[in-house]
Amino acid sequence: MAPMLEILAKLGEPRGVSETYSQLDRQAVEELIYKYCYHFDRNQPEELSQLFSIDAVVDYGPEIANLTSRKQIFEMVSKGLSETFLATSHHISNVLVSFKSETSASSTSYLYAWHKYYSREEIGHLWGGYEHEFVKIEGKWFITNLKLFGVGMQDFHRDTMHSNGRKS
Amino acid sequence: MAPMLEILAKLGEPRGVSETYSQLDRQAVEELIYKYCYHFDRNQPEELSQLFSIDAVVDYGPEIANLTSRKQIFEMVSKGLSETFLATSHHISNVLVSFKSETSASSTSYLYAWHKYYSREEIGHLWGGYEHEFVKIEGKWFITNLKLFGVGMQDFHRDTMHSNGRKS
Amino acid sequence: MAPMLEILAKLGEPRGVSETYSQLDRQAVEELIYKYCYHFDRNQPEELSQLFSIDAVVDYGPEIANLTSRKQIFEMVSKGLSETFLATSHHISNVLVSFKSETSASSTSYLYAWHKYYSREEIGHLWGGYEHEFVKIEGKWFITNLKLFGVGMQDFHRDTMHSNGRKS
Numbered sequence A, B, C: 001m002a003p004m005l006e007i008l009a010k011l012g013e014p015r016g017v018s019e020t021y022s023q024l025d026r027q028a029v030e031e032l033i034y035k036y037c038y039h040f041d042r043n044q045p046e047e048l049s050q051l052f053s054i055d056a057v058v059d060y061g062p063e064i065a066n067l068t069s070r071k072q073i074f075e076m077v078s079k080g081l082s083e084t085f086l087a088t089s090h091h092i093s094n095v096l097v098s099f100k101s102e103t104s105a106s107s108t109s110y111l112y113a114w115h116k117y118y119s120r121e122e123i124g125h126l127w128g129g130y131e132h133e134f135v136k137i138e139g140k141w142f143i144t145n146l147k148l149f150g151v152g153m154q155d156f157h158r159d160t161m162h163s164n165g166r167k168s
Helices: A003-010 A017-041 A045-049 A070-084 B003-010 B017-041 B045-049 B070-084 C003-010 C017-041 C045-049 C070-084
Strands: A052-059 A085-101 A104-117 A124-137 A140-154 B052-059 B085-101 B104-117 B124-137 B140-154 C052-059 C085-101 C104-117 C124-137 C140-154
Touching: A017 A045, A017 A085, A017 A104, A017 A124, A017 A140, A017 B017, A017 C017, A017 C085, A045 A070, A052 A070, A070 A085, A085 B017, A085 B085, A085 C085, A085 C104, A085 C124, A085 C140, A104 B085, A104 C140, A124 B085, A140 B085, A140 B104, B017 B045, B017 B085, B017 B104, B017 B124, B017 B140, B017 C017, B045 B070, B052 B070, B070 B085, B085 C017, B085 C085, B104 C085, B124 C085, B140 C085, B140 C104, C017 C045, C017 C085, C017 C104, C017 C124, C017 C140, C045 C070, C052 C070, C070 C085
Parallel strands: A052 A140, B052 B140, C052 C140
Antiparallel strands: A085 A104, A104 A124, A124 A140, B085 B104, B104 B124, B124 B140, C085 C104, C104 C124, C124 C140
């Protein structure tokens, strides 16, 4: 029995080492979600793309073909930030993270996003969220899967979004 | 002196065991707030009700009689989700948790909620928050008290909400 | 080698003591951001001002001279809460904290703020965020610098805000 486990056991708490360490892993994973928004809203597609694994998949919705690499993510986000969006603000909340192993995690979170466009005056609002998958490679966490869903839209530039799975 | 306390004391940090453990308790409590929203917004009243203790009390505001059991919470939320709300999105933020003991905690948080109704086109917006109380029973945390307050409303289906206590 | 470091090293995790402790420091710092909103939105300028160091600097934007002391922060916020704002709701999200040392930290965060005014009916909305700096004095964290930036406004009472630094 390792020393830390022994101590925890003596104090009557049936927790393993991985749960103790996962506070830092959890934080790293949660920060990836925030950093995606940070770089998106500051027009930093290169820094944004570096948050993803090289083979990451991004699914922005049924109207758009999946992006299937860091390179495609960089290209699509670059295009969006230079041609479509004049300003954006992506507000994340309700982050729930699950760890499958010490190097694999997933999360669901909420998003309220504000969009100013180059092409028109109306502000586009989206109420929805993200489903993420994360992988830890050589000690560093990356987003390996991002799926966007929408619950409500107002003057948004999209017609159809993935559902949050609500039973009607 | 327990081993962990001894180690912390040697490192010069006057913290007890409960504060070390409360990181996981704090996470569990915070996740209950998010899971309430998750299940509400996905029309899962059964899963939602299981987040509450059997004798939990929910106070949605001065116009509505308190719900005083898990069963009543299930019934009221089921009714709301099938008759009133076509879609909802409950965005939580600013969560502040306090622990009274190792098995008792309370929190205050912010809510921005978006509501689409069966009965009309206008979207109802609520800016406000929750006050929660939590209890740990046999190692698992439950919501034992939920009070909703409102600061602002736009096309919301309610007239009067509890106040956040602001001095006018 | 201190006992805790020894145990972590044995378990194969190359983390120092400060990283273990910074979970509590991180929480303290994050809670300062939330408490600022809590007290602002409840018209508690005295409690709000106590979150700042005595020589704290607040920069609400290019149109307003910096506040350069806890006393000035108290006076300006008191005035705003009694003369300008009838009700407010400051929703924080996307908090990213960095520690420079054990007693110095900074953060960037998102804000969606709702404002009801004494002088008019329209609600003022702000989408933006804060940049904070924090200092730990005699074991307690304080805000020592707050800078507000705006990405979008709707019927807000201000004309010009600091930018989030987005490259156009």
